[in-house]
Amino acid sequence: MSEKTAAPAAKPMLRALAGEVQPRPPFWLMRQAGRYLPEYRAVRSQAGGFLDLCLNPELACEVTLQPLRRYGMDAAILFSDILTLPHALGQTVGFAEGEGPRLTPIRDLKTLAQLDRGRLHERAAPVYEAVRRIRAALDRDFPQTALIGFAGSPWTVACYMVEGAGSKEYLHVKRWAFGDPAGFQQLIDLVADSTVDYLSAQVEAGAEVLQLFDSWAGALPSAEFGRWVVQPTRRITAALKQRHPGVPIIGFPRQAGLNLLTYVDEAGVDAVSLDPGVPLLWAARTLQSKVAVQGNLDPVHLVTGGSSLEQAARAVLDTLGDRPFVFNLGHGIIKETPPEHVAQLADLIRTWPALRRG
Numbered sequence: 001m002s003e004k005t006a007a008p009a010a011k012p013m014l015r016a017l018a019g020e021v022q023p024r025p026p027f028w029l030m031r032q033a034g035r036y037l038p039e040y041r042a043v044r045s046q047a048g049g050f051l052d053l054c055l056n057p058e059l060a061c062e063v064t065l066q067p068l069r070r071y072g073m074d075a076a077i078l079f080s081d082i083l084t085l086p087h088a089l090g091q092t093v094g095f096a097e098g099e100g101p102r103l104t105p106i107r108d109l110k111t112l113a114q115l116d117r118g119r120l121h122e123r124a125a126p127v128y129e130a131v132r133r134i135r136a137a138l139d140r141d142f143p144q145t146a147l148i149g150f151a152g153s154p155w156t157v158a159c160y161m162v163e164g165a166g167s168k169e170y171l172h173v174k175r176w177a178f179g180d181p182a183g184f185q186q187l188i189d190l191v192a193d194s195t196v197d198y199l200s201a202q203v204e205a206g207a208e209v210l211q212l213f214d215s216w217a218g219a220l221p222s223a224e225f226g227r228w229v230v231q232p233t234r235r236i237t238a239a240l241k242q243r244h245p246g247v248p249i250i251g252f253p254r255q256a257g258l259n260l261l262t263y264v265d266e267a268g269v270d271a272v273s274l275d276p277g278v279p280l281l282w283a284a285r286t287l288q289s290k291v292a293v294q295g296n297l298d299p300v301h302l303v304t305g306g307s308s309l310e311q312a313a314r315a316v317l318d319t320l321g322d323r324p325f326v327f328n329l330g331h332g333i334i335k336e337t338p339p340e341h342v343a344q345l346a347d348l349i350r351t352w353p354a355l356r357r358g
C-alpha cells in the first residue's frame with residue numbers, strides 16, 4: 001500500500017486571507033525591515049543608496065529576512081519600494097539622504113509620452129530575482145511564512161510621479177486630475193497596466209500574497225475617490241484575478257475614512273488594511289463580514305512600549321481577532337522604535353489566546 005503524505009496545512013497568513021479564523025491571528029508589520037534594526041543599517045551602508053539596496057537581489061533578500069530571524073513574523077514582505085515602478089518605466093528616481101524621494105516630475109502628456117513600458121521587465125529584473133531568492137530562503141528556513149509582493153496603487157504612485165516628491169497639498173497632481181481628467185487618466189491607466197505586469201511577474205517569481213499601498217487615498221475629496229482610487233484598483237485586481245486567481249490581494253487605502261465602504265465593495269480586494277483612525281468596532285461590524293481585515297495599531301505605540309502598547313494591542317486583538325484578521329500596524333514602523341518593543345508585541349500576540357481564556 002502506498003503511503004500518502006498529508007498535504008501540508010496552508011500557511012497561517014494564507015488561511016486568514018481565505019477567511020479562516022485561527023486561535024492566534026497571523027501577524028507582520030509594515031516596514032518590518034528598516035532603520036530601527038541595527039543589522040539593517042549595516043547592510044544599508046554597505047549598499048550605497050537606498051535604490052541600490054532595492055535593486056540588489058542578494059542584499060534585498062538579506063534585509064527581508066532580518067526581522068523574521070528576530071521575531072518570526074507570519075509574512076515576509078519583499079524589501080523594495082513603490083517607486084521602483086516609475087524607475088522601471090524610465091522616470092528618474094532618487095532618494096536624497098534624509099529627505100525622501102525625488103523624481104523628475106511628469107506634469108503633461110508630452111513628458112508622459114517619454115515613459116517606456118516596453119523595458120519594464122528588464123529594468124525590474126532585480127526585483128523579481130530578489131523575490132525568487134526570498135522565496136527559496138523561506139521554503140528552506142521559514143516554511144510557515146508567506147511571501148508578500150507589493151506595489152503602490154496608481155493614485156499614490158501618480159502623486160509621486162507628478163509632484164516629484166512627497167507633498168502636503170498635492171497641488172500639481174490634484175490640479176491635473178480635476179482640470180484635465182481625460183489626460184490624467186492616461187497616466188493612471190499606464191501605471192495600472194504596468195502594475196499588473198509588475199505584480200504578475202512577482203507572483204511568477206514566488207510571491208504568494210500581493211498588497212497595494214494607497215498611502216495618499218485620503219488626499220482626494222470623496223467625489224473623486226471612485227475614479228482615482230477604486231476604479232484603477234479594480235482594473236488591477238480584475239486583471240490579476242484572471243492571471244492568478246488563487247493569489248489574495250490586500251488593499252491599503254490609507255485615511256479613506258467612510259470611503260472604505262465603497263472600496264471594500266467595489267475594488268475587488270480580498271482583504272483591507274486599516275489605518276489607526278478606523279474605529280475597531282465599526283471595522284468589526286461593517287467590514288469584517290465582507291473581507292479579512294489587517295491592522296491597525298498606531299506605530300507610535302511601538303515606540304512607546306510598556307503597558308500602553310499592551311493595552312492598545314489587546315484592544316485590536318480582542319475586537320478583530322474573532323473574525324478573519326491579520327494583525328499589523330496602521331502604517332509603517334517608525335525608525336525610533338526600540339527593537340525590544342517589537343519583541344514585546346510579538347510575545348503578546350503569541351500569548352493572546354491564553355490571556356483571553358484566563
Ligand code: CP3
Pocket residue numbers: 029030031032033034035044050077078079080081082083099100101150166213215332
Ligand atoms: O514594509 C516593508 O518592510 C517593505 C519595504 C517598503 C519600503 N517602502 C521600504 C522603504 C515598502 C512596502 C515601502 C512602500 C512605500 N514607499 C510607500 C507606501 C507605504 C507608506 O509608507 O505609506 C511609500 C509612500 C513609499 C515611498 C517612500 N519610500 C518614501 C516616502 C520614503 C522616505 C520616507 C522614509 O521613511 O525615509 C521611502 C524610503 C524607504 N522605503 C525606506 C524604506 C526602508 C527608508 C529608506 C532608507 O533606508 O534610507
